Amino acid sequence: MQTILQTENLCKYYGKNENTIKAVDHTNITVEQGEFIAVVGKSGSGKSTLLHLLGGLDSPTAGRVIIGGRDIFSLKEEQLAAFRRRKIGFVFQSFNLITSINVWENIVLPLGLDGRKADIPFLEDLLRVLSLKDKRNSMPNTLSGGQQQRAAIARALAAKPDIILADEPTGNLDSKTSLEVMSLFKMSVKKYGQTLMMITHDEELAQMADRILLIEDGRVIDDSGKAVS
């Protein structure tokens, strides 16, 4: 399999001297295309920071993130924005839909920003799979939590990104809806050949992944409990 994502000595520190907090500390990970990786760890272990760095939302103190053979932090700001909307799909815990536009418009927003035309049959299919067909004209704040998260997933998938980065996508959902969302994720990843990295606190959900990354104090720990470097 082909390596799609790789980090080299990735570091993100906050504060100075004794007060330095190492949110991400010399992390080296390699992700193959089509992999489903669950990222687990305690609160404050640096999971979210790592995910933000991987998606180019935050800049590292040191180290590199290489996606598809390119160091994403060597890109100019405009290029990085374009890269994000083409290659990466984000799903946040708090859904983060834009409240002023309806579900369909939220889904096609990354495409619109890229000046691309929407692939209507593909999106119709996506809506059907995600059971959002009859909600396409609804405003986000009229939807239930599960529906909002499904819409956010649809938005992340709409641009057919290579990588989906999900930060506790089921954190705000009940267990039944969580399972539903997870199976949708798995199905779409399989169907469209995408890579999924998902932060979760839920053991059961983590077990559904191909691989589990355990983060502790900003470092990736292997099965033996040692930091991987």
Added chain:
Amino acid sequence: MKTTTKLALGNIKTDKSRALLTGIAVFLTTALITVILFGCNAVIQNNRTHAAEDYGEHYGVFSRITPEQIKTLKLHAQFYNIGLQTYAAEGSLKGYHLSYYCTDSVMRKLSHFTVESGQYPRAENEILAQREFFQVQGCPEPNIGDTVTLALRVGGEGKILKKDFTISGFLYSSEANRLARRYSAYVSETFLDANLPDPNERNTYAGFQVVNDEGLRASQMEQKIQTLAEELGLKESQVSINHNYLKWTLDPDTEVLAAGIGIILILVIVSALVIYNIFHVAVIQKIREYGRLRALGAGRRQLRQLVLKEGLLLSVLPIPAGIALGTVLLKVTLRTFIRVTSPVFSLPLAFGVAALSLGTVLISIQKPLRLAAKASPVEAIRYEAGGREQARKGKTSVTILSLTLSNLALHKKRTVTTILTMGLSCVLLVIVANLVGNMDADRQTREDIEHGRFRIELNCSLDDAAYPENNLNEVQKQNPLNEAFLRQLKSIEGVTEVRTRKQIPVYETNKNTGESQYATIAVVSKEDFAWLERNAERGTVDYPNTAAQDGIIHMWDHFMDSEYSIGDTFSGELLDGDRRLPFSAPVLGSCGHSNDASYTITEDTFEKLGITEDMTGIVFVDCDSRSEEAVGEQLKQLVAAAEHLEMSSYSDTLSLINHYISFMRNGCYTFLIILSLIGFMNMANTMVTNILTRKREFGILQAIGMSSRQLNQMLQLEGLVFTAGTLFISLVLGNLLGYLAFCYCKKEGFVGLFEYHVPVFELCVLIAGILALQIVLAFVLSRNVKKESLVERIRYQE
């Protein structure tokens, strides 16, 4: 410290940008209220103090008063401080209006007569005047004690005499006198007794004050003076009331106060909207926190107190700071531009300003306060900012434009209040622009010089018994403005047009009053009649009607009631050289401005009169702009060579008018500068609030791939919608109110206000200013937003 106070302080510390914005809004509002309230107070105080200096303390003046009437006046219980001024002589110098007066000590006191150096004349040969009075009469460096020989006609009649005078002192020079070429000199009572011994031959004015035990207002006092004048047997035309002094001393300053209150009202509404916006957004964003506080056991009252305390804490510093800034700003501008010297600061008013600002804050946080108090632990978690819209038919694809518009549409209330706030900030600017932009010095000048660049006219008397050859009808027998003279004018290089207007001397007998006097009738062409139509006050003033009825138009509207009514018949004798032609015509209308004649008829009517002499009275000369100076010089020589001619130029008259207008314009501009400064700051504040409170939304958009350029585009588009809305409100409402203000000021006789036109230039500056502000702000703010990392923004107040 109470827990709610601690929490309020904590909130302010964590949300510094909101605290800063609210603080700035309160600060600017306070500053502007201070400027307006203190300004009104200073102007009122100043007017009271200076009314006496500027207009004199006499309640009125009776002119052409007889010695018997003076005696009665002095014995009358209702009058006191009676001062007399007598027209002693008329100077004789071509192109200048020189007058000699004798003023008694009471009149000098009443009129605040001040001498720059020396003293008021006592001996018969002593004289007091401005230095320029002597300079124009051939004494380049006059000094006190110098002897000068001056040519004058005692009482304005009789032969020209040459008399020696000793300069007893000087009056202050005045630019207005210099431009108008009009000077007055003062002589002693001994001079009067020696040269005009018969009091019945003197033209005397009496200034006076009137007992006001009843506490009458200005208009009632004017009525009382008119009634007293009637008792003394004086005609209405002999009574001149010192309206300005009476208004400032007897009336409360309702107009200044009303204008001040109106402006303050708009300010309070604008800033209340700004503060409401800031707090409303903040409360919505914090609703979960309020919900948590409720869950922890905080009562509704405590939540209300929390928001209230935040509001109060945010006003503690900005209010006194605003008062300080307003006071300094006002002091500097008043001193610099309109020379108001009254003290500006007043402690009771400062408390008033503080109360007003605090009141504004309290009113504007009422709704956010109730909203916070309503937060319930359950609902709070579900509360999300957004409209009540269930669904909307969207578009297949999303563009930056559609995203912007849908956002504005969803937050209708915020969009409307922002536009309203910004619009109202600009309304005042547009109103002032309507006044300043409509002050037309050119038009005011055209009242005098109707055509072209120069005006040459006959300088004649009408009723001079001692020198009858100087009377208009005599001069017209060998009119210096004859065909040959006109040909000479036309042959001057650069002259493009020469127009003439006829003036007929008339001896009129008013059948109502029985008075007979000499006057002039202007003969006006069809084209020039348009000017009369524009200034028409009563009756029908149009050429076809006046020509058809062979009617006459009265040029002094304010004498209409005492002399004629519409439909009366004017009757008199036209003086055609030595001939006297009986003439009568129906009075059809009246005009508010004189064209140097008392009456006007049409050219059609003139043709029927059978006049044989050359009646040309005024010549207007136009030339191309390059030759203006050369033509002016040649005309001066021609006029100097001929007798009975007088010349004035457009450019000289224009600078005189500009001198008068500049005072008012400076005042308006001062106000405009302060207003735009604070108005623009207010607008900037509104836009900053609007953007900073949406950091999270921008963060999400950027996380899913919106580039900085696109974010900038979105902000610019939003700004454009705000700008368009602002301009719509400010232009529609501002121009409407501006027009009303224009009409009012025109009616009150402000200089330079004639025809209303939309002040395009001023409005273009305003539009450009708002556009520039919006573009710069959107650019700066989008950079500012970018400073924080995306992650920080997505988490912003989560």
